[in-house]
Amino acid sequence: MTDLWAAKREQKLTAVEPLAARVRPRTLSDIVGQRHLLAEGKLLPRMINADALTSVILHGPPGTGKTSLAQVIAQATSRRFVRENAASVGVKRIREIIDDAQRILEDSQKRTILFLDEIHRFTKAQQDVLLADVERGLITLIGATTENPLFAVNSALISRSTLFRLEQLSEDETIELLDRTLAHPRAFPNLNITVDDEAKRVWALKSEGDARRAITALEVAVLSATDNADIHITKQIAEDSIQQKVADYGDDGHYDAISAMIKSVRGSDPDAALYWIARMLDAGEDPRFIARRLAILASEDIGNADPQGVVIAQSCWDLVERIGLPEARITLAQCATYLACAPKSNAAYVAIDLALDDIRNDRVLPVPIYLRDGNTSPRSTTDGSGQRVRDLESEHYQYSHNADDQQTGQDYLGVDKRYYEPKDVGFETTMRESLNKRRAARKTKRDG
Secondary structure, eight states: OOOTTHHHHHHHHHHHSOHHHHTOOOSGGGOOSOHHHHSTTOHHHHHHHTTOOOOEEEEOSTTSSHHHHHHHHHHHTTOEEEEEETTTOOHHHHHHHHHHHHHHHHHHOOOEEEEEETGGGOOHHHHHHHHHHHHTTSEEEEEEESSOHHHHSOHHHHHTSEEEEOOOOOHHHHHHHHHHHHHOTTTOTTOEEEEOHHHHHHHHHHTTTOHHHHHHHHHHHHHTSOSOSEEEEOHHHHHHTSOOOOOOOHHHHHHHHHHHHHHHHHTTOHHHHHHHHHHHHHTTOOHHHHHHHHHHHIIIIIGGGSTHHHHHHHHHHHHHHHHOTTTHHHHHHHHHHHHHHSOOOOHHHHHHHHHHHHHHHSOOOOOOGGGSOTTSOOOOOBOTTSOBOOOOTTOOOOOGGGSGGGOOOOOSSSSOOOOOOOOSSTHHHHHHHHHHHHHHHHHHHHHO
């Protein structure tokens, strides 16, 4: 039976739709950006063109077009599209979708795409309901999340899906998006709108690559203009129609930004290190977390090349705890710039990991009798298998301060092994020279 009022209802719904929904892309060519996914020859277009689409998970920052891409995929593959939010959908609803998908597939051979927004909120029970039908292809699952799916989504679901990461739009891509929006027939069909280039740049900068924010700012600027068919949007109007720029952070940003800061310090770039610290502080990061990472870095990447580095990092951590923001930002900046400019060595870090590897994978050495606590009873000098390592019972501990140059020929390990190899950089150059002399002297006295 024909619905005589369907067109009128559709017209009313369209009238209240936000601009971002009205100009949503309908084909892959309508999508701005994401060329790393959508360029000719890439995996996703090949899957769509061959109608060989498997379940996929789209992840990336807000406003990068995850929902739009899912709808485009459904339209390009002529599949039925069902949209749900993983935070609110229940097992009962999932079973209904699966039953409908099976019935429609049997009746019309039309397959179903289930689009789950915020898939990281999917419960274990919901995943269990979906897994079997996703695996046999009864439904095609497209999940969208702003989180890292490797941490936020069940591994069983990950193994049955192809992951695609969407990136924030560049400034030029955002401007291209705004130009396309202004030219779109469903945007503002009855208005004559001109937008200054400077105004577009304001939105491109302050939207931080979020397409929805940029389009919403354009809509606010147009709707708040005077009641006139001819609208001219200037830079000032653009600034007044978008909120203060906020850097995208999120759970991934927490780890990505601190990783960038650490690698910048390790790479001796204080300017980059300061930028990433500023980004974290602006996003509300706990300054104690930054101080803790600087303290770890001071030993891991600088070590004895500049022993003062770990002292400064410890002082920084203490002061950040006592001072708090906003003043603690200065202490963090001082520490980060010092560590970035300091000579670098990971020799101590490498040495302890080598020793731990020997402990875990090789024979565990007993403590030589002459090195044991004098208040304990002498113990066997055999290893765990009962084999004697070395006959040390006749040896006695040699007090280093009584020896020439405070160097004895005593064997402190029982095997010939080197873990710590100072680098020829910073203070470790001095340590390297001294250690080599002492190692040579110990060998000479032991052999003698």
